Amino acid sequence: MYKNSRGRPGVVLAAAAVAQFAIALDMSVVNVALPAIRTALGFTPLGLSWVVQAYALALGGFLLLGGRAGDLYGRRRMFVLGLAVFGVCSLAGGLAQAPWQLIAARAGQGLGAAAAAPAALALLTTTFTEGPGRVRALGVWSGVNAAGGALGVLAGGLLTEYAGWRWVMLINLPIVAIALALVRTGVPAEERPARRERLDVLGAVLATGGVGLLVFADLRTDVEGWSSPVTLTMLAAAAVLLVAFGYAESRSPAPLLRLGLLRGRWVAGANALVFLAAAGQFAAFYFVSLYMQQVLGMGPAATGAAFLPFSAGLIAGTLVATRVTAARTPRACLVPGALLAAAGLAWFACISPDGGFLTDVLGPSLMTSVGTGLVLAPVATAATNGVAAREAGMASGLFNSSRQLGGCIGLAALATVAAHRTGAATGPAALNDGYALSLTVAAALFALAAVVAFVALPRGGAGAGTGTARPRPTAPAENRLEGTPS
Template sequence: MYKNSEGRPGVVLAAVAVAQFAVALDLSVVNVALPAMRTALGFAPLDLSWVVHVYALTLGGFLLLGGRACDLYGRRRLFVLGLAVFGLSSLAGGLAQAPWQLIAARAGQGVGAAAATPATLAMLTTTFAEGPQRVRALGVWSGVNAAGGALGVLAGGLLTQYAGWRWVMLINLPVVALALALTLAGVPADTRPARHERLDVLGAALATGGVGLLVLGVVRTDAHGWGSPATWATLVASAELLTAFVLAESRAPAPLLRLGLLRSRWVAGASALVFFSTAGQFAAFYFASLYLQQVLGMSPAATGAAFLPFSASLVAGSLLATRVTAARTPRTSLVPGALLASAGLTWFAFISPHGGFLTDVLGPCIVTGTGVGLVMAPVAAAATTGIAPHEAGMASGLMNSSRQLGGCLGLAALATVAAHRTGTATTPSALNEGYALGLAIAAALFVLAAAVAIGVLPRRRAETPGPQPAAPAEHRLEGTPS
């Protein structure tokens, strides 16, 4: 049964899937294009990494704010606004003539994605009633999200080699246009609020500042190191702001994040699980890409094509997870999926400097991709189980913040560990040792994700997030039962 009869559920799902694919794609699509960007725009070596980092910084910093804003001001409004900002920023990046212009455009993309991403998940939870229909819709959302990150490497390699690096940015324009057209065709308009509830400005400032400083401190470790005063000062300031955020939210009449939401084992468990699994997934993409190019000597396009078996396996795992979760609970898919992904990455950790795609990459890609699909497809359903419609954006912002933080922290930490193992050597054998260690630790992170699924997630769907405030009339969509 659908919760909203005014919209066209199939079109809502299509619009959300297209938009989320673009957001996820941009997390990895620029990686292969970085050398071409450096040559064309004259980036300094240390500045080039900000093309990647600034997107993660703004996306991670504004996700909680975007999630609450879509609850207060309308999911469709925030979705359209976020897409518009994302599309215009992509155009600006494609036309950039100087390094600062490209970095500013990437920051704009992050802000737009932070508005659109929570709205995508919130629109699904308010369109599809809890049960098999919602599980399938959220499975599509999660599968597309994971596939976008995986296919970003392929798209970046092909576009850079055959069309030029600017198309890494400009490719977003037709995708955004399609998502906006689908939105106009089938996503119901938000009801006009009878009264206006104020946004928690203090909470927004503390959360955005705290998460932003956390991401900043971690992503700068490539230049400053984990033990440097700059890194520690940034991380301590982040901890202070986030502590102040928790205290402020416990007293706010309309909090950015209702702390009672975390009493739900579904919400808390899914957020922890997605943190560990995304940390392992992002790091695996990074090390596998470097292994293919710097150890095996493959071209950018060939490297992208090498990820196709992973992407195909991920889609297969997502389809299987959606069927299993619709009949049972997300936990049924999450536990074996995390263990399978860990097994695949453990196999991947046996890479050799004298190996090849067929001997060292293909098998681990298939096993890991299937496991990741089994994990990523049902995690959104787990994170929104028992959530009231007027808090769907809040729950989405929390889960997506956990996803983004996991990816940033995991990649930065494992890249540091791999670099320490490699040292100053640049031979294929030395690089191989560092990448193998990073892949082994990524496998361990999926074991932690499985432990969370086993120990925290309930066996039944019945649990709800505790006492929930009643939904204000202006937060209910037309046709949505109160």
């Protein structure tokens, strides 16, 4: 088993938070810059979508592998390697002179993030023991993660308008440098395990292929459509690979994902919840941004600035959730937070083509963001609750994969909903109707997340809040479905 001297917990938290900020920032920072990128590098309309898709595909496809690699080869090592790859590819993207160079750089960023993100979360769960300390640490990590996604829109708009599109890539360099400096300052390296397990190569191939194909099929629905033979074939192939992955993991002595981990109600419930919440959150960012630009006629910088109240609400919700969860359990915030976010998105669905920022955006932004903050802070605590230290990377990779898949699938599905409502019309009123319908569906997803939190998560304390849970034995090496009690 790995031993962790814990080093300096505050430095570990700072390093993980800074790295996660950069990873979350990159999910949204390029969106506003896409028109400028297309003009500068000569992208075709179809090729331009790959600037976003390449990052999402690589990140979603390799998160499980990255999480397990951290368990086997050292979380600090994978964290540093992932950050280094992320930083080098950010530089390459900022210097790109041709479309293929930028797409390759974005894919490299996704690979680096897939190694660094689960390692960062695993470092936190092994540095901070279950109880209020871990709740506060994961609250900071979750808040920074959420703020990074929201502020990415602002940063993208300001950088594109006043510094040039290349800076949406180059901005990562100082952030990565700060994170690496923090690692050297106080993040300890784990000792090698007494018995080195081999990486589950078959599981890695099946999981990466299945998840990657699923993400790719979802990302391509804007071109192929959900009912096209190409999309259906890819989805069927992804399903076959994922079923084969489940079977292979049940037979593997050292699986990439121990299926018994999903027997725990905290782990299973939190992953289902974050899947639904991410689908609603990603869609909200996307459609509200489009509404402000294509219906209200706001520019990139103004659109980015309009997300500041959303960022403030996320931070406020995170602070409240951290305090409540530290005293009680994650469930105490997850149910009301999801309901509040659902109410905020339902309010957003009342947008009007004749509206404005003060009448149609500000109020629902604050309500939705506070509710989202109440959800995002404790859900990471729930997803890692009761997990053995040697499987922290496995649980972190699963959690990050659930969030990434939820975001990709939800956004693709809701974009199809909006396009179906809009039809061939391109006027502000038609676009408004499509965005409003999709925001209504996003509200329903958060309402369903509240139901999952209410039904699936345990009512009593399980160590997430007060740290009074009964001790759990280390999870067995055998991959049995009954291996993890709920």
